[in-house]
Amino acid sequence: MTQADNPAQGAQMEFRGRMSYGDYLHLEKVLDAQEPLSTAHDELLFIIQHQTSELWMKLAIHEIRSAIVAIREDRLQPAFKMLTRVARIFEQLNSAWDVLRTMTPSEYTQFRDSLGQSSGFQSYQYRAIEFLAGNRNNALLKPHAHRPEVLGKLEDILAAPSLYDEALLLLARQGFDVGVDATRMDWRETRQESAAVLLAWRDIYRAPEEHWMLYELAEKLVDFEDYFRRWRFNHVTTVERIIGLKRGTGGTSGVSYLRKMLEVELFPELWKVRTEL
Ligand code: HEM
Numbered sequence: 001m002t003q004a005d006n007p008a009q010g011a012q013m014e015f016r017g018r019m020s021y022g023d024y025l026h027l028e029k030v031l032d033a034q035e036p037l038s039t040a041h042d043e044l045l046f047i048i049q050h051q052t053s054e055l056w057m058k059l060a061i062h063e064i065r066s067a068i069v070a071i072r073e074d075r076l077q078p079a080f081k082m083l084t085r086v087a088r089i090f091e092q093l094n095s096a097w098d099v100l101r102t103m104t105p106s107e108y109t110q111f112r113d114s115l116g117q118s119s120g121f122q123s124y125q126y127r128a129i130e131f132l133a134g135n136r137n138n139a140l141l142k143p144h145a146h147r148p149e150v151l152g153k154l155e156d157i158l159a160a161p162s163l164y165d166e167a168l169l170l171l172a173r174q175g176f177d178v179g180v181d182a183t184r185m186d187w188r189e190t191r192q193e194s195a196a197v198l199l200a201w202r203d204i205y206r207a208p209e210e211h212w213m214l215y216e217l218a219e220k221l222v223d224f225e226d227y228f229r230r231w232r233f234n235h236v237t238t239v240e241r242i243i244g245l246k247r248g249t250g251g252t253s254g255v256s257y258l259r260k261m262l263e264v265e266l267f268p269e270l271w272k273v274r275t276e277l
């Protein structure tokens, strides 16, 4: 038999005692983790949509953490690469809404009651991303009080500088006056917006050729926030399309809570600086 007759010729077919594809990826765990609570056809879509989102969030956290360390160590090129990947992950999460949007209100109502009081509001990986980026609402630790290991991980994130804090410390190291952001000791709370930081970014944007690395870092951060905002917008639009103005299972007002979250700015001076140029 020639290669043309049998394209799979030479392929390994015997896996007794050898690691195969499914072994390496632990597919038995991943593919056994979907347990619908109802008989509704669309519940599997709902579960897989969330599980895949959480997997992508896991990767985003890994990349943001490494980007934070890289900026701290003045290794900007690797940080750029990681931040580009984070933006692409959010682009991926954004496209995923197209699949969920195929579920109508009638279909969702068939299993919504099974969800009890569970909600994406309790996604600790989502909260970790917000905390790592710099949006630190300590009140949102509360839903994790019953899981000490999760709480501990979120507390650890709050104990250290965020992505934006590290960017501002870098600006200070490079001689920019960033005001109080150069000397902060407590990282737990979201920093206050500052006029000094706005002026520092303005100088950088006015002379990109002189500050190319910082200029590029700023644009990577804006790109990340741009895609993150699109995720929030897609979420609230999908939610309104599916549950209208009903209260959320997590206990918030639902769409109006999510609309409020659209106003959150992770890197406020980087948006304000646009008006100054
Ligand atoms: C049928 C689809 C969905 C509906 C109806 C829905 C609805 C809601 C509502 C009403 C809230 C507000 C909190 C509450 O009171 O429950 C919320 C929050 C949230 N949802 Fe969803 N959601 C959907 C899909 C998703 C998906 C696919 C994800 C991806 C992981 C997600 C992640 C989140 C997160 C992270 C929050 C917290 C947002 C924040 O606090 O800023 N949701 N969702």
Ligand SMILES: N[C@@H](CC(=O)c1ccccc1NC=O)C(=O)O
Residues within 6 Å of the ligand: 050, 112, 115, 118, 119, 120, 121, 243, 247, 248, 249, 250
């Ligand atoms: N908050 C949603 C329920 C919901 O979407 C949800 C429930 C359990 C696990 C993840 C969810 N997704 C996002 O909030 C609702 O009010 O219908």
